[in-house]
Amino acid sequence: MQSRNKKWMIILFSLPTMILFMMLYLVPMLIVFITSFFEWKSGGVFHPVGLKNYFLGFTADPRMIQSIFNTVIWTILQGIFHVFIGTVLALILAKRFRGWKIFRTIFMIPNVISSAALAVIFLNVFNAKYGLVNSFLSSILGKPITKNWFFDPNSAFLTVTSMWLLYSGMIVIIVLAGLFSIPEDIYEAAKIDGASDFVMDISIRLPLIRPVLGTAVIIAATSMLREFELIFLTTNGGPGDLTLNLPLYLYKTSLKESNYGYANMMGVVLIITGVLCVFFINKIFKMNETDM
């Protein structure tokens, strides 16, 4: 009786999660993988084409190549510079001088408001006519500046990048948590040897939090494989396709052009890129698999 009860309980307790998981992860994933080998369009077009979608995407579609290029550049930039900025700020705050928590809060604020709001804020901050950036530059340079940051091909990419690259509050709190978990007595010997704070940061603190840094790099890099609304609400991939990335191109291909098989090929590319990213970052930071 007891063990029959137990069996029922296991089934009952797992069922809701498993149904939801199958419906919104497992089945979609199977659909993505399988139909990436199909030509599937609205109006009942559905037949297998082998590797044609992949072949087309990687050799004959300049938009696809541009969006892969942008996605990779942004992933690398975010994994390196964004984490670097966050780590430097965390090392400064980790000395817990008076008022350090205020800075932690301030750095987090752009990360807690919805990124849709952040996008619209930036659209205004970089507005050509009344934006904060042009007004600031005009008053410094003493002549009116009317650069259209988001839509000028020379500045579009960097302007879009600025919406996420510098706002590393999330990295700051992760690295800080790592730094605070180092026991104080580790520093004693170094202090007696007269090591400066700077030397201790580089040679003691950073190596000790290597797994935490690895986690931070994974979070920052893979976030770029999901980035959608900050681009969608500002440049929408333009001018031309200069700021197009894979999620946005996938959205356009599937929901605007109803070219489902081709869109799901991009889904597969995104999934594989994500797995490779995590794999290599794990290797580079020699992270213990079980810590993940």
Add this chain to the structure above:
Amino acid sequence: MPNYQRILLLRTIKIILLAVFTLISIAPLAWILLSSFKTNREIMLSAFSLPSSFDFKGYRVALEVSPILRFYGNSLIIATASTILNLLFVSMTAYVFARFEFKGRALMALMISSSLLIPSSALLMPIYRIMVSIHLFDTIIGLILVHTALGLPTSFFVIRSYFQSIPKELEEAAYIDGCGYMKTFFVIVLPLAKSGLSTVAVLQFLMSWNEFMFALVLTKSEKVRTLPLALNYFTTQFSFNYTALFAALTMVILPSIIIYIILQEQVTQSMVTGAIKG
């Protein structure tokens, strides 16, 4: 370079860095807030001038021409419901995964953990088709289910590790006293995992509150749309009324900032736990 000079230089660099990053974090938001009280003319004239008078006309206009309050309500309902469902489903499953041996457990845990690696944008198209085919497209319930599911993997690992850290003895005593599985779980186990549950609740609520892509794709009517989407409307609705646009922006971001500042210890701790365990 003598030692004291080097220390001075390092300290100056630190102060400059803190100042620069404080400025770029706050200045855009402060400018939006300030401009929401200015007239259109004042906004066009100068970015730095203070408003001539603090009136709330922009806010009145924003509330009149847009269904921002309705979007607020939708966001609140969807984020709350998806948080409750996520907590309920995940805690039940994580409990049996943490406590019992059964066939398929390892495989299922592996599947859930590998789904952590999947960028949710990759599943956009099939999820859209599935929601359309089961008639949950453009419904509150559909969006609640999708948000609940998006948070499953992270929640699962955070909560399971909490259950694993709770000693078994209490439950065993309860079973011996004749307590059923259900009662033991809801009365004894869940309260013990309170801090784990609140961590997950914070993460799940924030995720759902801010989520944009699925909310955009899976809805089309005002009755269902959420706050992040409101901004999509505003950029076109208010293309010539900057005051109202800035007022709307302020109304969207201010609650998040205030709630974050009040709950910041809890939120910070949740994010760190979510990042490291997830």
